[in-house]
Each structure stands twice: as structure tokens, then as C-alpha cells.
Amino acid sequence: MLTTKWPSLAVLAVAEVLALALWFSASAVVPSLRAEYALDSFQMAAFTSAVQVGFVVGTLTSAFFGLADRLDPRRYIMAAALVAGIANGAILLLAPTDPTVAVLRFITGMGMAGIYPVGMKLASTWARPGAKGDLGLLVGFLVGAVTLGSASPHLFNAFGGIDWRFTIGATSIAALAAAALIPLAGIGPNVTKAPPFDPHAALRGFTTPAMRLANLGYLGHMWELYAMWAWIVVFLQASFAATMPDTQAIEWSRLVAFATIAAGAIGSVVGGLFADRWGRTTLTISALAISGSCALLAGVLFGGPPWLMIVLCLVWGVSIVADSAQFSASITELSDRSLVGTMLTVQTCAGFLLTLATIHLIPVVAETVGWQWAFTALAIGPVGGIWAMARLRGRPEAAQLAGGKR
Numbered sequence: 239m240l241t242t243k244w245p246s247l248a249v250l251a252v253a254e255v256l257a258l259a260l261w262f263s264a265s266a267v268v269p270s271l272r273a274e275y276a277l278d279s280f281q282m283a284a285f286t287s288a289v290q291v292g293f294v295v296g297t298l299t300s301a302f303f304g305l306a307d308r309l310d311p312r313r314y315i316m317a318a319a320l321v322a323g324i325a326n327g328a329i330l331l332l333a334p335t336d337p338t339v340a341v342l343r344f345i346t347g348m349g350m351a352g353i354y355p356v357g358m359k360l361a362s363t364w365a366r367p368g369a370k371g372d373l374g375l376l377v378g379f380l381v382g383a384v385t386l387g388s389a390s391p392h393l394f395n396a397f398g399g400i401d402w403r404f405t406i407g408a409t410s411i412a413a414l415a416a417a418a419l420i421p422l423a424g425i426g427p428n429v430t431k432a433p434p435f436d437p438h439a440a441l442r443g444f445t446t447p448a449m450r451l452a453n454l455g456y457l458g459h460m461w462e463l464y465a466m467w468a469w470i471v472v473f474l475q476a477s478f479a480a481t482m483p484d485t486q487a488i489e490w491s492r493l494v495a496f497a498t499i500a501a502g503a504i505g506s507v508v509g510g511l512f513a514d515r516w517g518r519t520t521l522t523i524s525a526l527a528i529s530g531s532c533a534l535l536a537g538v539l540f541g542g543p544p545w546l547m548i549v550l551c552l553v554w555g556v557s558i559v560a561d562s563a564q565f566s567a568s569i570t571e572l573s574d575r576s577l578v579g580t581m582l583t584v585q586t587c588a589g590f591l592l593t594l595a596t597i598h599l600i601p602v603v604a605e606t607v608g609w610q611w612a613f614t615a616l617a618i619g620p621v622g623g624i625w626a627m628a629r630l631r632g633r634p635e636a637a638q639l640a641g642g643k644r
Contacts, residue, residue: 243364246424247376250360251383253423256416257319257353258387259409260326260346261289270402271334280598281335286468287597288340290590292347297587300351301440306579311360311425314352316417322349323413329406353416354384355586358563359579362570363426374518374567374640378510381563382503387412388467389499430576439577443584448635449572451626453585455522456565458623460589462529462616463558465596469604469612470551471495473536476609480541490544498551502559509560510567517643518564518571519631523624525561529554530620533613540610561623568630571638 240246272282300306305314325345332339361380365373390412391405444450471491478487505525513521532554539547566582573581596616604612630636 240422240424242424243426246426247361247364247379249419249423250357251380253315253319253416253420254353254357254380254383255387255390256412256419257315257322258350258384259390259412260322261350261388261391274402275334280601282472282601284340285343286464287594288343289347289350290464290594290597292344293350294347294587294591294594295344296348296351297355297583297590300355301580301583301587304439304577304580305352306356306359306583307430307577311356311579312420312423314356315360315420318349318352318356319413319417319420320349322346322353323410323417325349326406326413327410330403330410334402349413351583351587355583356579357384358566358570358582360423360425362578363428365426365428365570372514373570374513374521374564375507375510377567377570378506378508378513378563381559381566382506385502385506385559385562386500389496389502393493393496393500428575430578439580440584442573442577443569443581443588446572448630448633449569449581451630451633452565452568452572453588454626455526455568455623455630456585456589457592458526458619458621458626459522459558459561459565460592461596461619461622462533463562464590464593465600465616466533466554466558466613467499468597469600470498473609473613474547474551477540477547478544481544494548494551497548498555501552501555502562505556505558505560506563508556510563513564513567514640515643518568518639519627519636520643522561522564522627523631525557526620526623526627528557529561530617530624532557533616533620536613537611568639571640572635 240249271285322345325342328342329339332342357380358377361376362373365376391409442449443453474494475487475491478490482490509521509525532550535550536547536554539550566585569581569585570578596619599615600612603615
């Protein structure tokens with residue numbers, strides 16, 4: 239086991255990249271599945287939303303029992319990655335139209351509940367305190383890894399051709415590799431003694447005013463994020479098909495979807511650096527304003543020159559994740575130290591519960607107004623998030639953020 243900061247964080251980041259490849263492993267192959275099995279819009283959305291439901295159930299269970307603060311985070315992540323990888327791989331034994339596939343994706347999502355928020359808790363144990371603290375960077379580093387992992391299925395799919403089994407198999411193996419790797423990571427000096435069981439502790443994330451505002455800001459962010467990630471490849475294929483042959487549109491949509499989501503890894507790390515220097519609310523408000531504007535502009539550029547859409551998507555991909563880690567960093571700084579893991583789990587639970595609505599909303603909007611304007615509804619989230627973070631900025635508790643930099 240490693241005992242120093244950056245080697246431990248590097249192992250954690252690699253494990254998160256490998257494990258989080260599961261999240262969109264089925265969503266990335268939706269275009270191929272739709273062509274081969276004639277799936278309807280609900281079935282397509284369910285490939286992602288079943289994971290979200292599983293994640294919500296998993297995080298609710300974890301928050302109720304305080305598992306993220308009471309268990310060794312490395313063992314928790316290892317067990318979760320094993321369960322998720324096996325469940326996802328079992329999809330290969332079934333036809334994509336089999337209802338059992340949704341159950342397996344649900345179990346995969348439950349596994350994610352022990353990987354993503356627990357990974358943030360583990361990263362926070364290495365944070366440097368005070369005015370020169372680096373919590374935003376560390377959590378940003380981890381969320382960047384999560385983002386890269388989420389993007390990887392689109393890359394697997396692009397190189398795997400139309401055979402969707404390649405993507406499912408590769409991501410499942412990656413999760414098993416993550417389970418084998420994570421025990422090597424060390425725990426930082428900021429770890430605290432496990433708190434006694436308190437089923438009411440999970441409620442503090444929304445009963446404490448400052449944390450409630452930080453969580454509302456996160457909800458605004460999540461309204462936009464996963465719906466865009468889940469449907470960007472379909473949106474791009476529809477846009478590129480206006481100026482390219484169908485086969486070329488499919489290939490380009492996969493590559494650009496990967497680049498769009500993967501660009502968030504850069505945004506997450508850079509956002510963490512700037513948030514530690516400028517302040518959490520400053521960074522989150524700025525990122526929300528940019529990503530919300532991109533959601534509106536996507537419809538304007540739809541079907542136009544592909545290079546303009548690609549540029550917009552790259553900017554959107556960076557900005558839509560630049561603030562993600564800072565909502566988590568804010569909760570870490572505002573909450574009781576012994577409950578950080580539980581509060582992060584509560585935050586992600588609420589956020590992913592909301593994504594269930596937006597992931598299913600987008601295809602409904604697309605059927606009503608067309609894919610051109612389908613993403614316009616996503617701008618609602620950033621508007622609400624900006625309001626919440628502006629309110630938090632004005633509260634005295636904001637002095638606890640980023641060493642006093644609001």
C-alpha cells in the first residue's frame with residue numbers, strides 16, 4: 239500500500255477512470271442497438287436511467303447507514319467495482335431487449351454508489367488545509383478521472399465498430415481491474431474516527447442552510463450534465479447527418495461525443511485550480527453561465543458546419559464539468575468532518591435522482607420539437623444553480639470555502 243499523497247491519488251484516479259467506464263457503457267452503444275434491435279425511446283433511455291436508479295438506491299442505503307464514513311473506503315470501492323463489473327458483463331449473456339438487462343444496469347448503478355462519492359471522500363483525506371488549501375484541486379482531479387472514465391465507452395465504441403459487445407466487455411474488464419488496483423491507494427492524514435450510527439445524519443445536507451444552497455447549486459448542475467452526456471452522441475449524429483453521409487455522421491458523432499465528455503477532465507482540474515484561488519462560488523457561477531449558454535447555442539448551430547458544432551461541444555464539455563467538483567468541495571468544507579462521506583453521498587444521491595427526470599425528458603422533447611432544440615430545456619438547471627450559489631456567496635458560512643475565498 240502506498241503511503242504518500244500523489245502516488246496514492248494517482249492510483250485512485252486510475253481506478254476511478256477504469257471503474258466509471260461502466261456508467262455509459264450501454265448508452266454509448268445505443269445507436270448500434272437501435273439499428274439492430276429497433277429499440278424505442280424509453281428502452282434507449284433506460285440503459286442510462288436504470289444505472290441512475292441503482293445509484294440513487296445505493297447512495298440512499300449508504301447514507302442511511304453512514305457506510306462512506308464507517309467502512310475502509312478502499313475496501314468499499316473494491317467491493318463495489320467487483321459487483322458493478324460482474325453485473326455489467328452479464329449483459330453479454332442476454333439480448334438487449336431482455337428486461338433483465340435493466341436489472342443488471344440497476345445493480346451496476348448500485349455499485350457506482352460505492353465508487354464515485356467514496357472516491358471523493360478518500361481524495362479529501364489528502365487535502366492541505368488553510369488559505370493555501372488544495373481541496374478543490376484534489377476533488378477536481380478525481381472528478382476529472384470520473385469524467386474521463388465516463389467518456390471512454392464512446393471511444394471504445396468508435397474503435398469497436400458496430401459490435402456493441404466490444405464496448406460492454408471492455409468496460410466490464412476495466413471495472414474488475416479497478417477493483418484489483420484500489421487496495422494500493424493510501425488514506426491521507428485527514429481521516430477521522432468513524433461516527434456512531436445516526437440515521438438522521440443524512441438529513442443535514444438539506445436542513446443546514448449553507449449546505450442546502452450548495453446542494454441546490456449541485457442540482458442545477460446535474461439537471462444539465464447527465465442528460466447532455468447521455469444524449470450527446472444521438473444529438474450529434476442527427477446534426478452531422480444534415481451535412482454528411484450517414485456512416486460518416488455516425489463515426490464523427492462517436493468521436494466528438496468522446497471528446498466532448500473527455501474535455502470535462504480538463505475542465506475539472508482547471509476548475510479546481512481556479513476555485514482554490516478565486517473562490518468556490520465565483521467558479522461555479524461562471525461555469526454554470528457558460529454551460530447554460532452552450533445548451534441554448536447548440537440548437538442554433540444544429541445542422542450547420544460541423545466544425546462549429548465541434549467547437550461548441552468542446553467548450554460545453556469543459557464548462558459543464560468545471561464546477562462539478564466544487565459543489566462537492568463546498569460540502570466537504572461546510573459539513574462536520576466526521577460526516578464528510580455521508581454528506582457527499584447525500585449530495586450525489588439527490589443529484590442523480592434528478593437526472594432520472596432529465597434523461598427521460600430529452601427524448602420526449604426531441605419527439606416534440608426535434609433534436610435541434612432538445613437541449614434547450616437543459617439551460618433551466620444552470621439558471622437555478624447560479625441563483626443558489628449567489629445566495630450562498632452572501633452567507634457568513636461562505637467564509638469557510640476555499641480558505642476564505644468565496
